[in-house]
Amino acid sequence: MKPSPFEYHRPESLEEALGMLARDPDESKVLAGGQSLVPMMNFRLASPTRLIDINRVPDLEGMSVSGDRLRVAARTRHIDVQRNELPGPLGELLREAAGHVGHLPIRTRGTFGGSIAHCDAASEWCQVAALLDAEMTVVSASRGERTIQAADFFQSIFTTSLELDEILVAVTLPVLGETWVTGIAEFARRAGDFGIVTATTALNIVEGVVAEARISLGGVHEIPFRSEAAETVLAGQAFTPELVVAAAEAAADEVDPPSDVHGDADYRRDLVRALLPRAVRSGMGAT
Amino acid sequence: MTTPLRLYVNGDRYDLDVEPRRTLADALRDDCGLTGTHLGCEHGVCGACTVLVDGQPVRACLMFAVQAEGSSVRTVEGLAPDDDTLHPVQQAFWDNHGLQCGFCTPGFLTLITGYLEENPTANEEELRDVLSSNLCRCTGYQNIIKAALAAQRTMNAESGAEPAEQAPA
Amino acid sequence: MRGWGNYVADIASHNDQVLHARFVRSSVASGRIVSVAIPPDVTGFTAADLVEVEPIRAVLHRPDFVEVATPILAGDRVRFVGEPIAVVVAATEAEAEDAAERVAVEIEQLPAVLSASAALAYDAPIVHDDVPEDHPNAPNVVVDGRITTPNADAAFAAAHRTVSVRVSSGRQSAMPLEARAAHAAFERSSGRTTLHATSQMPHVTRTGIADCLGIPEDDLRVVAPDVGGGFGAKMTLAREDVAIVWVARRLRRDVAWIETREENFLAGWHSREQVYDVDGAFTADGELVALRADIVCDLGAYCCYPVTWGVEPLMALAELSGPYKVPEYDVRSRGVTTNKCPIAPYRGVSRPIQVLALERLMDVAAEELGIDRVAIRDLNLVSEFPHRSPTGLVLDEASHRETLAIAAGMADLDDFAARQAVARSQGRYLGIGFSCFAERTGYGTPAMVARSRPFGHAEARKALITPGFERVVVAMDPSGCVTLRIGASPHGQGLKTSLAQVVCDELGLSPDQVRVIASDTDATPYGWGSFASRAMVIAGGASMLAAQDLAERLRGLAADRLGGLPGDIELTDGRARLRGTESSVPIAVLARDTYHSSHLNPDKGEPALESVGVYDPSGTFANACHVAEVEVDPLTGQVDITRFLVAEDAGKLINPAIVDGQIQGGVVQGIANALFEELLYDERGVLVTTSLMDFLPPTVAEVPDIEIAHVCTVSPATLTGAKGVGEGGTIGAPAAIANAISDALRPFGVGVFHLPATPHRIRSAIRDGHDLRLDRHPSDSEIPA
Structure with missing residues (x-):
């Protein structure tokens, strides 16, 4: 369980990093927190021959609000997302979701952007990005900066629309107003494990009516799954517990989940039924 | 192909020359001779290799040594002040029978030390959540929890911090 | 504690001159090796280099025992994914891994046998085709024991009611946190080799290696330095250890092998894959008068040394009646060979599943007969000592009924029943489960020799190993x-x-x-x-x-x-x-x-x-009663163990803190076996659970504190008064948990008969309204006699 050999580069600026990446994009891999990449390298499931370590590149960490958008710099560690003091439903969702990401010694190294760029369908940050239609800011040496919508960013298992010569530098999320209720419910076999199924929910409830509903599910598809069926059931209706159950049923009918050692497709559908209402309830301050 | 590397481990400076693929855990063990950091899985789950890098607990098997260039690393060997005295966390493990085979112990000791130094008023629930980072196959964890709580009391008594019972939930 | 420990890998880390070894392993479950090509710039060895090395042979002298040889490196045949084929050495572990990747192995695939059912099927491929044709066993059956008392059939015929259960367990790994390791240092001046190895039995390791290499034992010194947990998995001679000593002697160098976690899952021994069909003959008032069972254990591809692959089936055969008075007994217990990792002892050896079988039987019988589950156990537990079991074991002075009473008292069943009723009215499902068992410990020579049924002449018995x-x-x-x-x-x-x-x-x-x-x-x-x-x-x-x-x-x-x-x-x-x-x-x-x-x-x-x-005693029995209290989430199948009680009788407590530590750790491994851990092969015989993301030892977040009460029976069967306590926690916990989940899920009509009871299995049983069980007994695939 020792990695294959590789060339190691440690750029000190974003320009330098992008230049190094551009020289041989096919053989290179960007190293941020490394909490997914290094285990894969130890198992030799990944054997990149060039690693570009962006941990010393300045200005890639931190969270800042500008207008109604929150910008999370890509290398912000999970632990710092967990410790964010942003008021309101978005800050709460980020704190709660971070509590499900691995364990303390993983959170001190692993990064928000790295997790999104890795595109594991079970990842909490991929769920949140899909849920809130995050915008990914990516940069390359030759083409400069561009912005990708979450719906276009996540392509398939471990695959995004990030080009090989691009680096994800930031993710922006809408700051949700006080009428929003956000929640997350995850079912994992052990504390800190990836969820078998994760439900993240954001409902804008205005005077008892669901003005807007966003439902994202992890573990049921090769990328984070926005459940249109559940959102349709909820939108425009008076908010009741029964409505949420109906939405969960709709979502469970809509998904076509994979099977593995932790459960088959039917089990994952059952988890969708169980977890979606729990996610909503967790946002309402109940469990 | 090797890369020069400077590490500060337990206060000592190490000037090494390592392959980039060498993990921090292997560099500590094979290049620094500090074999108290153990490898139980090499994929970040078991936590036996947990060390403190610039004060933060990390999995030393999931970090390349070259990434720690210039950093301060604290391993189990650096916890006790001297050969005759144990660190409060070590003393508590001893007093509470918190280890059997001892293989997971260094990872628990560094994890608990790092966490309690930053969070002296953590309550039992928070401590359990943090301790769920690491695996132990012998003890059933009960005595590890007891040891961690005892260590917290000692450390707080020494530093005059608020007792855990008054910590916010 | 200070980082001054001395584990095998530490010795290698401190040795600048050591060469690191890596094994090239089979990627197919069954096949014929066509070629193994080691690149010219790689130092490596194959079976062709080891022609003078004898295979490992572990023998039990019984007519129903099939002896097979385990070559140190596979020569012409491979029989499981992970079997070592070649060994390469290099200056670092990473370079050894690079070299191992470059060894080209060509294997012609053969049909593989991947379950006990498949092994017993009439047209099954044969795992070991060198078994003598006149051997009495059916193909692939390598142990076939039966113990029958004269009046068993009559007892069943006369019984008020026959209660039947089928229980089973998935494959599990002992998974010590330190995987295996070996460091062989060749001393040029004396020609001796010192092997530091992760061994629970250094003297036997030395004998085994010396026999394979054909050297006097004094040419080898075996040291087990600090060992990072064993749980049985380090008491079996590793092919890799023999190879490492051979390479060190051949190269006249120091050579180390530090097993990876992945290798440990593939080849570091499995256990517990068993199916029991059990019938109990009961009187109307709940007395168990006869026990009948058909037991099949999937033993994997090779026979472990020294205890042999008889260890699981013969343990089950001899000790199924446990702490209960069972006058009549008719039990057949078979071990079958398959193209999977060999089994070897793991903490508890068979008894976790034996106890699961008997304790599920007791709960089902209690329900069918309308008797309280504590009362039915109390009625049947042995209470007069010494007691002779139907298989001839002598149960020494113990406290079966007393520990049951203490545990039931601690559990406060009236209070629990009230809480359970309230919870059910709120849509929450609580359950409580009991498990009584006798843990035979201190197996001396008399106990070990009883596993053999000597036949033939003395010369044929020379390879016999009888620990004690x-x-x-x-x-x-x-x-x-x-x-x-x-x-x-x-x-x-x-x-x-x-x-x-x-x-x-x-x-x-x-x-x-x-x-x-x-x-x-x-x-x-x-x-x-x-x-x-x-x-x-x-x-x-x-x-x-x-x-x-x-x-x-x-x-x-x-x-x-x-x-x-x-x-x-x-x-x-x-x-x-x-x-x-x-x-x-x-x-x-x-x-x-x-x-x-x-x-x-x-x-x-x-x-x-x-x-x-x-x-050299003949053995003694510790005993205990475990009680698990659980809450089951019917929507996700999640089980939370909310309380776990142990009333233990380990005889005299020499050091109470150490005894409690053994119980706590043992129970948590039992919880792991019951709910979390399982090794799974795919349809090609490739192990899919090769990381700690798939094989799931619980963390502190998943386990409760264990409450322990002690009874200290003084038995003349043990000199110090201590009865041994290493395995009991692991033996008793799974059955208590299975009973507790079944109690919780009574409103759904779901009983737990297969472990691990994972959330998806529990949820699926609830959804479809059936018991949680493995549907087939392996013998269902046999041609009826």
Whole structure:
């Protein structure tokens, strides 16, 4: 369980990093927190021959609000997302979701952007990005900066629309107003494990009516799954517990989940039924 | 192909020359001779290799040594002040029978030390959540929890911090 | 604790000259090796290089036993994914891994046998095609034991009711946190090799390797330094250890192999994949009058050394009746070979599933007969001692009914019933489950030899290995300090502390005056090691005998000085005192004079203070009752263990903290077996659970605190009074949990009959309204006789 050999580069600026990446994009891999990449390298499931370590590149960490958008710099560690003091439903969702990401010694190294760029369908940050239609800011040496919508960013298992010569530098999320209720419910076999199924929910409830509903599910598809069926059931209706159950049923009918050692497709559908209402309830301050 | 590397481990400076693929855990063990950091899985789950890098607990098997260039690393060997005295966390493990085979112990000791130094008023629930980072196959964890709580009391008594019972939930 | 431990990998880390080895392993479950090509710039070896090395042979002398050879490296056939084919060495582990990747192996795939059912099918491929044609067993059946009492059929015919259960368990791994490792150092000056290995039995490891290499045992020294957990998985001779010693001797270099976690899952021994079909004949008032069972164990591809692949099926055959009075018995227990990793002992060996079978039977019978589940157990538990089991085992003095009563009291069943009712009305499902068991410990030679049924002539029995005795040497030096050299080999159980206490008690010394030396074949007498919860009973008894002998000698020397008879001398606080007087002499003075002034005492024996102790008991039974309280989430299948109680009788507690530590750790491994851990192969025979993301030892977040009550029965079957406690936690917990989940899910009509009871299995059983079980018994695939 020792990695294959590789060339190691440690750029000190974003320009330098992008230049190094551009020289041989096919053989290179960007190293941020490394909490997914290094285990894969130890198992030799990944054997990149060039690693570009962006941990010393300045200005890639931190969270800042500008207008109604929150910008999370890509290398912000999970632990710092967990410790964010942003008021309101978005800050709460980020704190709660971070509590499900691995364990303390993983959170001190692993990064928000790295997790999104890795595109594991079970990842909490991929769920949140899909849920809130995050915008990914990516940069390359030759083409400069561009912005990708979450719906276009996540392509398939471990695959995004990030080009090989691009680096994800930031993710922006809408700051949700006080009428929003956000929640997350995850079912994992052990504390800190990836969820078998994760439900993240954001409902804008205005005077008892669901003005807007966003439902994202992890573990049921090769990328984070926005459940249109559940959102349709909820939108425009008076908010009741029964409505949420109906939405969960709709979502469970809509998904076509994979099977593995932790459960088959039917089990994952059952988890969708169980977890979606729990996610909503967790946002309402109940469990 | 090797890369020069400077590490500060337990206060000592190490000037090494390592392959980039060498993990921090292997560099500590094979290049620094500090074999108290153990490898139980090499994929970040078991936590036996947990060390403190610039004060933060990390999995030393999931970090390349070259990434720690210039950093301060604290391993189990650096916890006790001297050969005759144990660190409060070590003393508590001893007093509470918190280890059997001892293989997971260094990872628990560094994890608990790092966490309690930053969070002296953590309550039992928070401590359990943090301790769920690491695996132990012998003890059933009960005595590890007891040891961690005892260590917290000692450390707080020494530093005059608020007792855990008054910590916010 | 300070990082000063000395594990095998640490020895390699500190050795600048060591070469690191990696094994090239089979990627197919069954096949014929066409070619193995090692690149010219790689130092590596294949079976062709090891032609003079004998395979590992472990033999049990029974007519139904099939002997197979385990080659050190696979030659023409591979029989499981992970089987070693070649070994390469390089300066670092990483470079050895690079080299191993470059070894080209071509294998012609053959049909594989991937389950016990498939192995028993009439057209099954044959895993070992070199078994003699006239062997009485069916193909792929390598152990086929049966014990029947004369009136079993009649008892069933006359029974008020026959209650049937089928229980089963998935494959599991002991998964010590330290995987296996070996460091072989070749000493040019003497030609000897020193092997540091993760072994629970260094002396037997040495014998096994010396036999394979055809060398005198003295050419090899085996040391087990600090060992990071064993749980049985390190008591079996590793092919890799033999290979590493061979490579070190061949290259005249130091060579190390540090097993990876992935390798440990693939090849570091499996266990527990068993199916039991059990019928119990009951009277109307719940008395169990006869037990019938058909047991099949999937043993994997090869036979483990030294205990053989009879270990699981024959344990089940001999001990299925457990702590219950069962007059009539008709049990068949088979082991079948498959193209999977070989099984070897793991903490509990068969008994977790045996207990699951009996305890599920008791709960089902209680329900069918309308009897309280505590009452039915109380009625059937052995209460008069010694008790002879239907298989001829003698159950010594124990406290089965008492521990049940204590556990039931702690559980407060009335209170629980009230809480359960309230919870159900709220849509929450609580359950409680009991498990009673007897844990046979201290297996000496008489117990081990009983597994054989000798036949044929003596020459054919020469390869027989019968573990059992322990021997110790206690010696006092001129300063009055004592060393105790033991053949047992502790690896985390606190055995040294416990044995030192035994010696201190006899000699009136303090613990800092006693040093226990273990785990080094150059420094200790031959012994069998630490396994089967035996060390405290057997090595403890031997230590007591040796210390008593030395104490008698000291009392004689003191009586000469102080007057009186040796019987008037007591040894306390480092002094020999003449009872009823003020006169005393320091033990250290007696010791120094023995060595340094022997001319003054020519008639007082040899000028040394040394005694040998040998103990070889027939075994004793610890007993316990476990109670699990659970809450099951019917929507996700999640089980939370909300309370876990143990009423334990481990005899005399030499060191209570160590005993409780063994129980707590054992129960948590039982919880892991019951709910979390399973090794799974895909349809091609490739193990898919090769990381700790798939095989799931629980963390502190998933386990409760364990509440323990002790009963301490004094049994004449053990010298120290200690009964052994290493495995009980793991043996009893799974059944208690299965019963508790079944209790919780009674409203859904779901009973748990297969472990691990994972959330998706529980949820699927609830959804579809059936029991949680493995549907087929392996013998369903056999042609009916």
